[in-house]
Amino acid sequence: MDIEQTKIPQATAKRLPLYYRFLNNLHSQGKLRVSSKELSEAVKVDSATIRRDFSYFGALGKKGYGYNVEYLLSFFRKTLDQDETTKVALVGVGNLGTAFLNYNFTKNNNTRIEIAFDADQKRVGTEVGGVQVEHVDDLEEKINDTAVAILTVPSSEAQPMTDRLVKAGVSAILNFTPARITVPPHVRVHHIDLSIELQALVYFLKHYPLEEEQEG
Amino acid sequence: MDIEQTKIPQATAKRLPLYYRFLNNLHSQGKLRVSSKELSEAVKVDSATIRRDFSYFGALGKKGYGYNVEYLLSFFRKTLDQDETTKVALVGVGNLGTAFLNYNFTKNNNTRIEIAFDADQKRVGTEVGGVQVEHVDDLEEKINDTAVAILTVPSSEAQPMTDRLVKAGVSAILNFTPARITVPPHVRVHHIDLSIELQALVYFLKHYPLEEEQEG
DNA sequence: AGCAGTTTGTGAAAACATTAACGACTTCCT
DNA sequence: AGGAAGTCGTTAATGTTTTCACAAACTGCT
Numbered sequence: 493m494d495i496e497q498t499k500i501p502q503a504t505a506k507r508l509p510l511y512y513r514f515l516n517n518l519h520s521q522g523k524l525r526v527s528s529k530e531l532s533e534a535v536k537v538d539s540a541t542i543r544r545d546f547s548y549f550g551a552l553g554k555k556g557y558g559y560n561v562e563y564l565l566s567f568f569r570k571t572l573d574q575d576e577t578t579k580v581a582l583v584g585v586g587n588l589g590t591a592f593l594n595y596n597f598t599k600n601n602n603t604r605i606e607i608a609f610d611a612d613q614k615r616v617g618t619e620v621g622g623v624q625v626e627h628v629d630d631l632e633e634k635i636n637d638t639a640v641a642i643l644t645v646p647s648s649e650a651q652p653m654t655d656r657l658v659k660a661g662v663s664a665i666l667n668f669t670p671a672r673i674t675v676p677p678h679v680r681v682h683h684i685d686l687s688i689e690l691q692a693l694v695y696f697l698k699h700y701p702l703e704e705e706q707e708g
Numbered sequence: 709m710d711i712e713q714t715k716i717p718q719a720t721a722k723r724l725p726l727y728y729r730f731l732n733n734l735h736s737q738g739k740l741r742v743s744s745k746e747l748s749e750a751v752k753v754d755s756a757t758i759r760r761d762f763s764y765f766g767a768l769g770k771k772g773y774g775y776n777v778e779y780l781l782s783f784f785r786k787t788l789d790q791d792e793t794t795k796v797a798l799v800g801v802g803n804l805g806t807a808f809l810n811y812n813f814t815k816n817n818n819t820r821i822e823i824a825f826d827a828d829q830k831r832v833g834t835e836v837g838g839v840q841v842e843h844v845d846d847l848e849e850k851i852n853d854t855a856v857a858i859l860t861v862p863s864s865e866a867q868p869m870t871d872r873l874v875k876a877g878v879s880a881i882l883n884f885t886p887a888r889i890t891v892p893p894h895v896r897v898h899h900i901d902l903s904i905e906l907q908a909l910v911y912f913l914k915h916y917p918l919e920e921e922q923e924g
Numbered sequence: 925a926g927c928a929g930t931t932t933g934t935g936a937a938a939a940c941a942t943t944a945a946c947g948a949c950t951t952c953c954t
Numbered sequence: 955a956g957g958a959a960g961t962c963g964t965t966a967a968t969g970t971t972t973t974c975a976c977a978a979a980c981t982g983c984t
Contacts, residue, residue: 500915501971503971504971505915505916509903509908510901513904514888527930527931527932529931536888538972540975541972541973543931544933544971546932547934553931553932553933554931554932555933555980556978557931557980558930558932559932572907572911586807587803587804587807588804591807595902595903602907602910603910640906640909640910642906663913664910666905666909672726672730672751672752674752679918680909680912682905684902684905685726686811687725687811688722688725688726689898690858690882691724691725691788691817692722692725693896693898694794694818694819695721695725695788695789696718697794697856697880699716702896717940718940718941719940720941743962744961744962755961756944757941757942759963759964760964762962762963763963767962768962769961769962769963770962771948771950771951772948772949772951772959773951773961774962925984926984927983928983928984930979930980931978931981932980933977933978933979934976935974936973936974937972938971938973938974939970939971939973940969940971941968941970942968942969942970943967943968943969944965944966944967944968945965945966946963946964946965947962947963947965948961948962948963949963950961951958951959952957952960953956953957953958953959
């Protein structure tokens with residue numbers, strides 16, 4: 493069942509949710525068809541790359557016509573498991589955690605933050621973005637079968653909290669702390685490091701000149 | 709002056725701030741030397757990749773010894789222009805914007821958020837994370853020579869605000885909105901799309917199995 | 925029906941990135 | 955001083971991703 497899927501390049505897989513979202517936009521605008529060129533302009537991905545990406549799933553388009561929005565959408569819905577919602581836990585209801593909780597994830601999305609944890613007694617028992625905040629001491633007890641965790645704690649807490657999450661059975665962690673956490677090989681970690689993203693942007697700005705600004 | 713620099717692969721450039729941060733940690737721990745193997749374990753990057761990355765800047769290490777932490781650090785400081793602080797503006801002081809403002813960027817960092825803008829009169833005039841919040845109507849007037857902007861506005865505002873920022877002379881934008889913004893060719897944009905990161909993680913979790921969990 | 929115009933899907937090439945492997949050199953122990 | 959152990963810097967091999975470019979096939983106009 494996953495035989496074909498495994499072959500999809502990671503770079504492609506990362507773009508799928510992006511495509512999915514824009515197709516949804518088009519669909520709600522009542523658009524019936526779309527070409528790789530149009531889509532390219534909207535998502536800022538080369539049109540050949542888009543066609544290549546789609547082609548991993550078979551021949552989804554029609555020559556001389558483009559792609560049928562509804563068909564493509566229903567195809568992606570299946571592929572991205574949009575029907576089956578993945579439960580997510582969030583640990584650390586600071587500013588960043590709150591931002592996540594308030595984010596409108598339910599729209600066009602296969603993930604839902606089911607529960608949040610924080611160490612601050614003032615936050616426990618409140619509801620943020622429709623999600624109940626529990627005390628972090630109850631993590632093991634209340635996290636149940638949640639497979640994915642978003643880690644938005646202070647970096648000193650990152651590794652201890654990771655260890656607890658792993659013990660509690662979490663199999664993927666989205667780590668927003670600057671700490672590079674250590675996990676067993678069966679646990680998947682993605683790092684999003686805001687400080688590094690900003691520094692990298694500055695580095696590119698200074699060292700990788702783009703086209704000159706056009707005067708007039 | 710940039711002749712050599714231009715050849716550094718983008719993938720390497722993205723890792724430089726990460727290396728820099730960990731070297732700082734080591735230095736403040738009083739460590740004098742470090743090997744690519746040790747560093748590899750700390751930052752979770754293959755040691756051969758680390759050696760390759762460093763080698764773009766010349767021979768920074770010593771065979772049989774490793775790298776001198778202080779020397780490496782002073783080298784990176786120059787390379788990453790740590791002495792020269794880049795001014796950053798933040799637009800949209802919501803949860804995510806607030807998270808950024810409260811982030812301790814000044815430590816080990818070549819970037820500083822100098823000014824923030826928001827449309828909400830209640831926030832204007834306050835100080836968040838030591839940064840003054842101005843009304844977004846005054847953006848053009850007060851943004852001055854700021855080169856980089858962090859965009860944390862609602863996605864409906866993304867393109868209009870981008871157009872204003874570009875007109876005001878900003879040359880790089882870190883875009884946290886789900887909108888894919890359009891800019892002239894001389895402006896650099898990096899997208900960080902929280903919803904997509906989460907969806908991609910879930911997709912990898914389901915379709916790219918890692919090593920099986922070890923029982924016992 | 926026929927033809928000009930459009931757009932896909934993909935083979936082949938190019939560009940980019942990671943990893944293995946090892947010679948050369950350094951350290952440090954005895 | 956000599957040799958075992960350690961580590962870099964780099965060549966070559968491998969893997970991944972993007973892009974080009976075009977035949978094939980469809981659309982839609984007249």
